[in-house]
Every structure is written in C-alpha cells, then in structure tokens.
Amino acid sequence: MTDTNQRPDGGASSASEHLSTQYTPAEVEGTLYERWVEAGYFEADEKSDKPPFCIVIPPPNVTGSLHLGHAFEHTIIDSLTRRKRMQGYETLWQPGMDHAGIATQNVVERELAKEGKSRHDLGRDAFVERVWQWKEESGGRILGQMRRLGDGVDWSRERFTMDEGLSEAVQTIFKKLYDDELIYRAERIINWCPRCLTAISDIEVEYQDDEGELVSVRYGEGEESIVVATTRAETMLGDTAVAVHPDDGRYRHLVGTEIELPLTGRRIPVVADEHVDPEFGTGAVKVTPAHDPNDFEIGRRHDLPALAVLDERGVITAHGPFQGLDRFEARSAIVAALRAEGRIVAEKRPYTHSVGHCSRCKTTIEPRLSMQWWVKVGPLAQAAGDAVRDGRVRIHPKEMESRYFGWVDNLHDWCISRQLWWGHRIPVWYGPAGEVVCVGPDEEPPTGEGWHQDTDVLDTWFSSGLWPFSTLGWPEQTAGLEKFYPTSVLVTGYDILFFWVARMMMFGLYAMDGTPPFRTIALHGMVRDQFGKKMSKSFGNAVDPLDWMDKYGSDAVRFTLARGANPGVDVPIGEDWVQASRNFCNKIWNATRFALMNGATVEGPVPQAGELTAADRWILSRLNETVAEVDALYEDFQFAKLSDALFHFAWDEVFDWYVELSKTTLAKGGPQADASRRVLGEVLDVTLRLLHPVVPFVTEALWTALTGSESLVVAEWPDDSGFRDKQAREEIATVQQVVTEVRRFRAEQGLKPGQKVPARLGLEGTALVAHEDAIRQLLRLQPAEEGFQATASLPVAGATVSLDLSGAIDVEAERKRLAKDLAAAEKEKSQTTAKLGNEAFLAKAPEPVVEKIRARLAAAEQDIVRLTAQLDSLPDS
Known part of the structure; x- marks a missing residue:
C-alpha cells in the first residue's frame, strides 16, 4: 500500500x-465544472476543420429529475464525448428537453386542482400560458442535476421540443408527410386513457397481470345457442356479432343465422372468420367492433356496425338499466343480471390475465373507436429496416438487431393525435363546407367564418423523433446540420429501442434524403439493484443518485x-x-x-x-x-x-x-x-x-x-x-512472486504486516539481486546480522528466503492454533472419506450432493498439507 x-x-x-x-469531492466538483463551462470547453465550433463527433442527448422530460438510469446513460455518453474531444474531434453533445405532453399537462392540472380550478376554467390559451410559466419556473430541474454529474454538454445549444425552431420543424415534416399521403385521418381502435382523456400509442401502454374474472355466457337458445367467454362483460352491450372459424363443424349450421344478444333484445349474426382460434375456449368469440382492435378488423371484413357503449371516461352510454355506470361497476351488474337469467355457464375467479395500463397515470386502458390522425408507417419502417440491413447503421451489440427488425418489420400505423392542450397543435384547418387544409410553417392558415383548427396535439414522440436534425436547425440547411449530421452514435437503453430509436430512424431517413440520423446505435441495459431487481419506489429500492453524489x-x-x-x-x-x-x-x-x-x-x-x-x-x-x-x-x-x-x-x-x-x-x-x-x-x-x-x-x-x-x-x-519490454515484465513478475509468497507465509505465521524480522536472501544467480533493497522494504525484512539462525526457509522463484522468527511470534500459541486447525481438517477428511466409501449413500444421494462432499474432501486434504507445512516451519520453542 x-x-x-x-x-x-x-x-x-x-x-x-x-x-x-484528503480528497473532498464537494470542494472540487462544482468549482471545476463551472470553470469548464466558462472556458467554453464543451462548445462545438461548426466552422472547425476537425473531424466531427456528435451525440444527441435522449431528451429528458421537462417534468423529470435525475435518476440512476439517467446517470448511467449520461456517464457513458460523457465518457465517449470527452475521449473524442481529447482525440482531436470537434465534439458536440447536444442538450435539451422534451415537453412531455401528457406528463406535463398532468402536473399543471394538479397544480390548478389545488386552487379549485380545472383547465376548462382557464380556457385553452390561458392554460397553455400557465404551462409555459410552470416550465420556466419549475421545469428543467434535471438540467442542473446534469451539471452535478459532470455532463460536458454544449449549453449554448440547449433546445426544447416546443421552442420556435423545433416547432417549425414539426410543422414542416407534418406538411411533407401529409402531402406525400403518409399522414391521414381515420376512425380506428386506439388505446384510450379514461383518466388522461386522450389516446396513447401502443408503446405507452404498460401491461401487467391483473386479477379479474372469466365468465362464459350462453347467447341464444337451445341448439341455436353459442357459449362465449369474456373478461369484459360490460362490452357485450356493444356486440354486433358472434364469430367462429369457417372450418369448425360445431357451428357450421349457425353461420349466416342470427341469435339473440342477452339483456338487449337485439339479434346479431353469426359470422365465419379465420381469425378465430377453434382450439381456444369454446371456439366462439363475441365481436365488439367499437371496443376491441381484433373485433374492429372482423367488423370491417364483415361490414358489421360498430356500437360505442362507453364514453371517454369509461361510463356506460347504452340505453337501459346500466346507463351511467362506471365500466367496472357495470361489469359486476351485467354479470349479476346474466346470472339471474341463467345465462352464466361457467365462472373463473380470480382469473389472472394481462391488462394494459396508461404508463403515465396507471389507469386501465380502454380500447375505443375514435377518429384520429395516423402515420402510414409501411414505407418509413421499410427504410428504417433497410438502413441496418445494408450496413449504413450498426446496432451494438449485434444480437440486438433481431429485436429491432422484429419491431420495424411489424409496425402498425402510428396514431399521432392526442386529445391534450399542451403540445404541438395539429396544423390542419377545417372549413364550413367540409374543407380540410394542412398548413406549412410559411403558409397562412385560412380565415373567415366557420374555419377552425384541429383541437388535437401531436404525440410527444412525433417531435422527439426529429431530434437528431431538428436540434441542428432543420429545416434550415445550417452549418451545424452540415457539420454534425448524421450524428456519430446514439447511446440509449434497449427498452426504448421501439419508442424512440425506430421513430428517429424513420423520420431521419425520410427528411434527410435517405441519410440515417446516426451511424451507430449503442444499446445499454437498465439499472437494477444489487439483487438484479428493477428499481422502483413501490419496491422500496429506488435510489436518488444525488444522495450518493452528496455522500461519495x-x-x-x-x-x-x-x-x-x-x-x-x-x-x-x-x-x-x-x-x-x-x-x-x-x-x-x-x-x-x-x-x-x-x-x-x-x-x-x-x-x-x-x-x-x-x-x-x-x-x-x-x-x-x-x-x-x-x-x-x-x-x-x-x-x-x-x-x-x-x-x-x-x-x-x-x-x-x-x-x-x-x-x-x-x-x-x-x-x-x-x-x-x-x-x-x-x-x-x-x-x-x-x-x-x-x-x-x-x-x-x-x-x-x-x-x-x-x-x-x-x-x-x-x-x-x-x-x-518482455524481459522487464518477466523480471518484475519474479519479484512479485517472491513478495507475494513471503507475504502469504508471514500472514500464515501470524506476523503483523508492519512487523520486521531478520532474513537472509539467497538471490545469487538470479535477476532478483538488483531488487534486494526493494524486496526487503516490501516484506519488512531486516538484514541478517552475526549469529543469525534461520527458523524457516522458503524456496521461491529460484531464490531462497530464510527467516528468523524466534521472538517474532508466540511459537507455543501458534503451534496450538495450528494443531487445532489440523485436527479439524483431519476430522473433516475422515467424515467425508467415510461418506464417499458408503455404497448405499452413493446409490441414493443426488450427484450434486456427492460432488459437494468430494469438494469438501479435497479442501480438507489441502488444508492438512498446508497446516502440516506451517507446523514443520515453526521454530523449536
């Protein structure tokens, strides 16, 4: 040491x-960081003739604060950037924040609720102004925390997904996609959050196993009846068919007929559709086109009506005794009514099944038929897959490629509209005669009586998908864009490979004439606790990295x-x-x-x-x-x-x-x-x-x-x-061997690390001669004086180290300790040998148990050899 x-x-x-x-981080870190920023070390010069190296920060939410996942990712990015800067690259680590539509709106609405108000009390314009005010006062806390971590970002280039330049980029690409017929408006089944009152994308739905009930219900009477099973009995009020497989002989006679839908008096058809799995359950499924994505597709194929029976808050709208009930209240009431009519054939409770929840507020998602804006992702996703297949973009580690292809090759059209007030307003105006006009950033919107703008905003991922080029000034052809696009590497977690990476790939290739947004995608994992468990406040194992920074x-x-x-x-x-x-x-x-x-x-x-x-x-x-x-x-x-x-x-x-x-x-x-x-x-x-x-x-x-x-x-x-220098390496390795062996012997003899003992070193004829002084200092060995008598000699690496331990240790106490340990080792050897010699035991015991006993025997034999040698090396008392 x-x-x-x-x-x-x-x-x-x-x-x-x-x-x-003594090193005290608090006295060093803050001062150094501000000196770096003031000196402009992190500022990128787009006019430099140095080769570029650019990384964009995965933009943290404006509502966010630094967590261990951020600290982990930022450490990797900062290390890459600092090294490249030292290697002579013109480096840009582009900072900024995401406006986080749903999350931010929820935060400000909670603040309003404390005042006894809602956003509707303020109106749209005043509410949006209130959000901007909150952003300026309280948003972006994470940016200050990034300074604590040492992030070498170019603060002079900080961007925000709702700032003027990025808003222009969003409007530009929306208009371009719309004109190319890659954005359209249509009624489809979407994921609806009854709490946030907005559509959310597939990737914003978190699935977890919930306990519910599976009920089997008989539709129709007698031989013309069919049993269907459901976990969402409340949606049966919107059923418009029962579907069976075309090849299922059990129901072939019913296809094309109608049966009565319980509790409603309506008659609905029995249709044949290959989507139905005849091996699952009864082989018959209820079809509710307005409340299930698979049923919606069946409905389209068979021209079935779509009856919405739940409103935006999940309340029953269908006329009858259940009108006005919450969806979960209605579920229990409908099952009770079916039971009273003798329609329940079977019940399974509890029934654990996967249920989608809003990633923001954890409310159970409701599939809902809704008119929304969509991106036609087919050609965009094809380009995103091809860029990796042809080597223009490398995914690291390579084994993650299959996950990427599994996603982009199977993408469904992307619902990009959100029923929020905070975000990029959809740049489409509707006229009094049904006109629809998409307005670009350099165009004036239509005016006059009856014209109004679409009330929805765009999915947050729409704007963050433009991040690698919008932050560099696109759609303007800026010097920064020319210098730093495409960016060099994207460092991000594999968990948002689908959320963010695929969208940046699609938009970058589309907007930048086939040039991908980055050359390498470097994927990392998630931070977990020391037991490998996901960190979560609910688990009680979440850590604030700032606490550790303060402490260590x-x-x-x-x-x-x-x-x-x-x-x-x-x-x-x-x-x-x-x-x-x-x-x-x-x-x-x-x-x-x-x-x-x-x-x-x-x-x-x-x-x-x-x-x-x-x-x-x-x-x-x-x-x-x-x-x-x-x-x-x-x-x-x-x-x-x-x-x-x-x-x-x-x-x-x-x-x-x-x-x-x-x-x-x-x-x-x-x-x-x-x-x-x-x-x-x-x-x-x-x-x-x-x-x-x-x-x-x-x-x-x-x-x-x-x-x-x-x-x-x-x-x-x-x-x-x-x-x-191979010779020097071998020579020092020999010195290390001698020092290590003698240190081990000293420890076995009970000598304290700093305790000095007389020794004679027999180094003649070896390269160790030149290192005698160093060996003596490292081993606390005094020169052998006249009358020196060795009580122990260690041959090691062609040399001999002789020690006089008399007076250095309590020989009798050490002999007793070693003898006790030796007796224990010999007893262990005797017991394990007896077990391994017992044929009956060997015949019955599992192999892992036998192997463990063999290992114990081997360890005991090694201990006996070691302890015997130590006893023999002790001086006479």
Missing part, C-alpha cells in the same frame, strides 16, 4: 502544496456505473459498490499526492530504456499495453471492461507495485532517482488522461497539479508508443 506520509528525500514538492491531504462524490457514482456497463445487459448496483469506487478515487488522490511530494515530474523527455530500472521499463511497457487495451474497448463500447482494466492497472500495478518498488530508488537519489521521477510523472500523466473521461473531477484536480497545464478536458488523448 502507498504510504503518503513517507518521503525518502524529506522535502516537499510545490506541485502538491495546494492539494489537501460524482466520480464515485460515475465509476460504479461504468464498471457495470456491459453492452445491452442490465446493470446491478449497490451502495457498497459506490463506496468501493469512492475508495478508488481516494487511492488515486493519495498516490498522486505522494508522487508529487517525492518529485514526480513531466518535465523533459522520458529517459531512454538503458537509463531506466527494470521497474521503470516494466511499468512503461504495461502503460502502453493498457492504452492499447482501453482504446480497443472504447471502440467496442465495453465500458465495464475498460473501467476494470483501468482500475486494476492504476491500483494494483501503479500504486501498489510500481510506487512501492520506486521508493528504494528515490531514497538513493542521483540520476537513477531522477529518471524514476520522470517515469513516475509520465505514468501518472497518462493514467490520469485514461481515467479522465469516466472520473473527470478527481483526475482534473490531480493532473493540473502534476503538469501545471490548462485542463484535462482539452488535453491530448494518450497514444500507444509501441514500447514493450
């Missing part, structure tokens, strides 16, 4: 004077997240892992501070190999290997592996080995010490550069102190010089 209080030359380096003895620092949170970031795989995280990352940051601080106190320098060239010790050459060799390894892992988005490689190189090799090996050289002084100081400075310089993209704050504070240079943010990324 690095002893930061030890300094061989007894002086103090001026470079370390302003570094506190932003770098510790970032490094923990990066170490778990395997492509496309979920990320488990626990607080103890953040503590470990905090310890790593402290280790970097203490070791660098020690090096500075001992004269580590970056001045002048690194000495030639012939002027360096084996330890110097070894660490420089390992440094270059690490640079090459980290570069390759970055290109493959392997953040967990590159972070792990940096962790072990920095902690294990630089701090725990090289710094310790260098102490003897530094203590001797002279040209060799000066050379090692330069090597130590070089290693720290490069290591801090490599670590900076993931842990930017602690590395910035240390690197500027070490080098006196401006900032790591704009420093050069290190290159692999190609230097390798």
Whole structure:
C-alpha cells in the first residue's frame, strides 16, 4: 500500500502544496465544472476543420429529475464525448428537453386542482400560458442535476421540443408527410386513457397481470345457442356479432343465422372468420367492433356496425338499466343480471390475465373507436429496416438487431393525435363546407367564418423523433446540420429501442434524403439493484443518485456505473459498490499526492530504456499495453471492461507495485532517482488522461497539479508508443512472486504486516539481486546480522528466503492454533472419506450432493498439507 506520509528525500514538492491531504469531492466538483463551462470547453465550433463527433442527448422530460438510469446513460455518453474531444474531434453533445405532453399537462392540472380550478376554467390559451410559466419556473430541474454529474454538454445549444425552431420543424415534416399521403385521418381502435382523456400509442401502454374474472355466457337458445367467454362483460352491450372459424363443424349450421344478444333484445349474426382460434375456449368469440382492435378488423371484413357503449371516461352510454355506470361497476351488474337469467355457464375467479395500463397515470386502458390522425408507417419502417440491413447503421451489440427488425418489420400505423392542450397543435384547418387544409410553417392558415383548427396535439414522440436534425436547425440547411449530421452514435437503453430509436430512424431517413440520423446505435441495459431487481419506489429500492453524489462524490457514482456497463445487459448496483469506487478515487488522490511530494515530474523527455530500472521499463511497457487495451474497448463500447482494466492497472500495478518498488530508488537519489521521477510523472500523466473521461473531477484536480497545464478536458488523448519490454515484465513478475509468497507465509505465521524480522536472501544467480533493497522494504525484512539462525526457509522463484522468527511470534500459541486447525481438517477428511466409501449413500444421494462432499474432501486434504507445512516451519520453542 502507498504510504503518503513517507518521503525518502524529506522535502516537499510545490506541485502538491495546494492539494489537501484528503480528497473532498464537494470542494472540487462544482468549482471545476463551472470553470469548464466558462472556458467554453464543451462548445462545438461548426466552422472547425476537425473531424466531427456528435451525440444527441435522449431528451429528458421537462417534468423529470435525475435518476440512476439517467446517470448511467449520461456517464457513458460523457465518457465517449470527452475521449473524442481529447482525440482531436470537434465534439458536440447536444442538450435539451422534451415537453412531455401528457406528463406535463398532468402536473399543471394538479397544480390548478389545488386552487379549485380545472383547465376548462382557464380556457385553452390561458392554460397553455400557465404551462409555459410552470416550465420556466419549475421545469428543467434535471438540467442542473446534469451539471452535478459532470455532463460536458454544449449549453449554448440547449433546445426544447416546443421552442420556435423545433416547432417549425414539426410543422414542416407534418406538411411533407401529409402531402406525400403518409399522414391521414381515420376512425380506428386506439388505446384510450379514461383518466388522461386522450389516446396513447401502443408503446405507452404498460401491461401487467391483473386479477379479474372469466365468465362464459350462453347467447341464444337451445341448439341455436353459442357459449362465449369474456373478461369484459360490460362490452357485450356493444356486440354486433358472434364469430367462429369457417372450418369448425360445431357451428357450421349457425353461420349466416342470427341469435339473440342477452339483456338487449337485439339479434346479431353469426359470422365465419379465420381469425378465430377453434382450439381456444369454446371456439366462439363475441365481436365488439367499437371496443376491441381484433373485433374492429372482423367488423370491417364483415361490414358489421360498430356500437360505442362507453364514453371517454369509461361510463356506460347504452340505453337501459346500466346507463351511467362506471365500466367496472357495470361489469359486476351485467354479470349479476346474466346470472339471474341463467345465462352464466361457467365462472373463473380470480382469473389472472394481462391488462394494459396508461404508463403515465396507471389507469386501465380502454380500447375505443375514435377518429384520429395516423402515420402510414409501411414505407418509413421499410427504410428504417433497410438502413441496418445494408450496413449504413450498426446496432451494438449485434444480437440486438433481431429485436429491432422484429419491431420495424411489424409496425402498425402510428396514431399521432392526442386529445391534450399542451403540445404541438395539429396544423390542419377545417372549413364550413367540409374543407380540410394542412398548413406549412410559411403558409397562412385560412380565415373567415366557420374555419377552425384541429383541437388535437401531436404525440410527444412525433417531435422527439426529429431530434437528431431538428436540434441542428432543420429545416434550415445550417452549418451545424452540415457539420454534425448524421450524428456519430446514439447511446440509449434497449427498452426504448421501439419508442424512440425506430421513430428517429424513420423520420431521419425520410427528411434527410435517405441519410440515417446516426451511424451507430449503442444499446445499454437498465439499472437494477444489487439483487438484479428493477428499481422502483413501490419496491422500496429506488435510489436518488444525488444522495450518493452528496455522500461519495460524482466520480464515485460515475465509476460504479461504468464498471457495470456491459453492452445491452442490465446493470446491478449497490451502495457498497459506490463506496468501493469512492475508495478508488481516494487511492488515486493519495498516490498522486505522494508522487508529487517525492518529485514526480513531466518535465523533459522520458529517459531512454538503458537509463531506466527494470521497474521503470516494466511499468512503461504495461502503460502502453493498457492504452492499447482501453482504446480497443472504447471502440467496442465495453465500458465495464475498460473501467476494470483501468482500475486494476492504476491500483494494483501503479500504486501498489510500481510506487512501492520506486521508493528504494528515490531514497538513493542521483540520476537513477531522477529518471524514476520522470517515469513516475509520465505514468501518472497518462493514467490520469485514461481515467479522465469516466472520473473527470478527481483526475482534473490531480493532473493540473502534476503538469501545471490548462485542463484535462482539452488535453491530448494518450497514444500507444509501441514500447514493450518482455524481459522487464518477466523480471518484475519474479519479484512479485517472491513478495507475494513471503507475504502469504508471514500472514500464515501470524506476523503483523508492519512487523520486521531478520532474513537472509539467497538471490545469487538470479535477476532478483538488483531488487534486494526493494524486496526487503516490501516484506519488512531486516538484514541478517552475526549469529543469525534461520527458523524457516522458503524456496521461491529460484531464490531462497530464510527467516528468523524466534521472538517474532508466540511459537507455543501458534503451534496450538495450528494443531487445532489440523485436527479439524483431519476430522473433516475422515467424515467425508467415510461418506464417499458408503455404497448405499452413493446409490441414493443426488450427484450434486456427492460432488459437494468430494469438494469438501479435497479442501480438507489441502488444508492438512498446508497446516502440516506451517507446523514443520515453526521454530523449536
């Protein structure tokens, strides 16, 4: 371990004077971030001749706050961007927020409710103004939290999906799609939220298993009756047919006839349709075209009427005794009425089945026939699939391609209208004589009596689908668009591959003449707790990353997240892992501070190999290997592996080995010490550069102190010089072997780590001779004086280490402890041997049990050998 209080030359380096003895993130992070922003390091220059690297932020909701998923994704994006900036790219990480139609409207409506008002009391214009006011005062909290995390975004380019430029982009592409007959208005079944009072898309529906009841109901009488099963008895009031499969002989005689619909007195036809599965249930299904998407399609094929029996709030509208009842109240009342008439053939309660819920308010979704605006996605989705198939866009990891194709190849037309007031108003006007006019951004809407604009707004995903090019100024052909489109890589979770990625692909290819919005889609997993469980407030395991940042620092949170970031795989995280990352940051601080106190320098060239010790050459060799390894892992988005490689190189090799090996050289002084100081400075310089993209704050504070240079943010990324020294690597590996073996022996003998004992080192004829001083220092071994008598000798790596342990340990107590452990091991061996020798046991016991006992026997035998050797090595008492 690095002893930061030890300094061989007894002086103090001026470079370390302003570094506190202990790393306190709160004293460093905020100040550094504001300095970076003020210096303009994150601002992109579209006139630069540097190669571009651009990433757009997945725009957080204006209502949102930083959660671990954001912190995880932003850490990955920021690391990629920081490295590319250091590599000489003109980098743009484009920030901004999404207006989040439903979520934001709900927030402001709740605020109004506290005043005893609704949006209807204000009216549309005043309500929208109230939302803008809320956005300016309370929205965008997450942007300040992003600064805490260290996000290197270009704040001068911040965008909002409802700002003037993006609104123009939305109107432009709507008009273009409309003119190309890719947007149309039609009555279809949509997902309706009776709480939010709006349509929502398929991808905004969350399915969960709910307990309900499955009732089987007899329609008709006698031999002309049919039994159908349903979990939604209330919708039977809107049935307009019963459907069976054309090849089902049980019902062939009924096809084309009519039967009576219970409780209504209406007669409905029996139709034959291949959609019906004759093997499921009774093989007959009720058909409610106005309240089920599959029934709607059956209705279209058979020209059936669609009777809506529920209003927008889920209340029964059909005339009769159930009118005015809520849908769930009506369900119970209708089942009771059917039971009273003897129509219930079977009941299953509870019956668990998958039910859709609004992702915003968790209300049960109601399929509902409604006039809405739609995007005809067929040709757009085809283009989005082709862009990946022909290699213009790469999905990483590649195994995620099948999920992408499974989605885009089976897309249904997209319902884009929402019955909200907050959002991009649909740019369509209706005239008094039935005229329909779509208005582009440069066109004046029609005026005069009877003309009015469509009251609906567009789905939030419609505007966020334009994000990669609308944020760069489209539809204007700006310099930023020319420089940074297509963007370089999209970093996002696999869970919104369908929500957002497919829509950006469709719109980007359509609007930008076949040029996809990004070259690579890098997919990551979801953050989970340390047990692999999804984080949720309802589970009680949700974590506010700001709490961890306050406690351990932003770098510790970032490094923990990066170490778990395997492509496309979920990320488990626990607080103890953040503590470990905090310890790593402290280790970097203490070791660098020690090096500075001992004269580590970056001045002048690194000495030639012939002027360096084996330890110097070894660490420089390992440094270059690490640079090459980290570069390759970055290109493959392997953040967990590159972070792990940096962790072990920095902690294990630089701090725990090289710094310790260098102490003897530094203590001797002279040209060799000066050379090692330069090597130590070089290693720290490069290591801090490599670590900076993931842990930017602690590395910035240390690197500027070490080098006196401006900032790591704009420093050069290190290159692999190609230097390798196999001989030095083998030599130091031998030193490590000796030190490790003797340390293990000392621990087994009960010696304290700092306890010094006399020893004679037989290193003659080996490369270890040059390292005797370092080996003695690392192992706390004193020179053997006259009269030295070895009580234990260890042959290791061609050398012999002889120790005099007399007086260093309580031999009798140690002998008793070892004898007790040996007796326990021998008893374990005897018991496991007896079990394995019992044929009856072996015949009955499961193989895993037998294997476990064999493993216990093997462990006992190893313990016996080890303990016997330790007893034999003890000096006579």
